[in-house]
Amino acid sequence: MAESDWDTVTVLRKKGPTAAQAKSKQAINAAQRRGEDLETTKKWSAGQNKQHLVTRNTAKLDRETEELHHQRVSLDVGKVIQLGRQNNGLTQKDLATKINEKPQIIADYECGKAIPNNQVMGKIERAIGLKLRGKEIGLPVDPIVPKKK
Secondary structure, eight states: OTTOOTTOOOOOOOOOOOHHHHHSHHHHHHHHHHTOOOOOOOOTTTTSOOTTOOOHHHHHHHHOOOOOOOOOOOHHHHHHHHHHHHHTTOOHHHHHHHTTSOHHHHHHHHHTOSOOOHHHHHHHHHHHTBOOSSSOTTSBOOOOOOOOO
């Protein structure tokens, strides 16, 4: 008990105002009366719905006429795939199994919805024996002759 000093007084400091209290009109007026330095800034478009403003960039985008979309397989290529598949007696599922792809991919290529992929096009070309790329679409694929040394 000798260690405690009953004559010492500890004063706990009061917390300052919270952010909401410091921003209130009443707190600002009280700080001005005390002569404290105040910093006031107006936020740009604070509390307003400014997401639909017409700006220079929006007008520029409106004037833009180019349509950006992915190139799709032409219907001519789809018809060649269909004819080649039918000439070989294959269904869409059979052809898909033969080239290790899903049947939906063959259906997409035949109806012109697919985005062309050179790997898939090459597989289909080899499976049906008809060219699908270049100027010779629909012509038979030339068999690769091994070079003699």
